Amino acid sequence: MSLGKNPAHLCMVGGKSPRQQMWEVIRANREEFTVYRVARRSNQHDKTVEKYVACLRLGGYVEAIRGFKRGEEVVFQLVRDNGVEAPNLNADGKPSQQGYTTEAVWRTLRILGPSTPEQIAASVAASGATVSPSTVQRYFIDLQNAGYLTRNGRYYALKPGRYTGPRPPIVQRETRRQVYDPNLDQVMWSSHGEYQHNRSRSRKPEQEDEL
Template sequence: MAVAELKQGRKPAQLEMIGGKSSRQRIWELIRSSENKERFVGDFIIKYANVDEDTYYTYVQCLLAGGYLEQLEEGGRRRQRVFRLVKDCGLEAPRLDRNGNPTKSGRGIEAVWRTLRMMGELDAGILYSHVNAAGIDLAISTIKSYITALKRAGYLVVTRPSTPNRMERFCLKAGMNTGPRPPQVQRVKTVYDPNLNKVMYAEDPQEAL
């Protein structure tokens, strides 16, 4: 791997997404399709999910370890091995580690976004209570940072400013309930909405000076 690739690390979500869907989501949807459930090979999935072989193979190994797939034929090359789906958990791609165990990554932000979509006016404290009541451990500082990013990106309107004795209250703006997948705050200081497949906010470099 080139030094430049090592320094860059993982690409921002908007560069990995196609049509607002991650590479794993595209792989999963193709595996679930009626013509592939009983028998599929990597060549087909790689081509139509528009992913590279390593991305495909890594996720297939996670699905195998988690009991979602069964291998039917070895094949000469790994992209020619034949599998079938044995555990269909629904539309959303299973989030698994390399041992096939469900990961908790992103669950907290998903819960925050879901609560914002379901409820009206609220504050960070109410969000914290709802998220933790769902059994998800998420720091209130993380919630506040996410809310700040959503305000900058135009998702939220402040309905009551904060005072020394009470928290700011806010709600989703009309028309900004864009879908079930939470907008993602990137390390490159952008907010990406996978429902719209669109960058909703990018920090002006001059503002950081």
């Protein structure tokens, strides 16, 4: 298996989410791969890869081909390739709408300007997605910590120049809570207090189940 860059037809252009990084390694090594190898080559935590491979297995995207005995390393094969974009699955291996909801919140805030979480939730609901005002507010607090938003009472707004692209900032947690911007491929804030505008991620933990 090559350690070089994946061919262009296997890669998505722009900042990549942790799942996208893993998916591209899996596609490039479709005949056989292990959790350990995907973790090393996508620069992810082993547990993060393990969870995503479990989702893919339940969804029918990958299957185990070797390593069925106790103590053996399980070897997987990609059996269902849906293209460049990583499958967005929940823990049961079923399609998840979570990422689309986050994108709708991010897009709606940019369009509406200064808004309350209630206004954003109502606007997102009108587009067919479902999100509670309290979930929107938690997301906005994280974005405020990361330097994206200003707050005036109940109203939140994007700071001038802080719209970094169409892909919404992702709230992540592994050993700490942090905000990752897939448009810039950077961690913008982490809960230990270090503000990271100019540091690329070296390890990309998984996305949370909520906004």
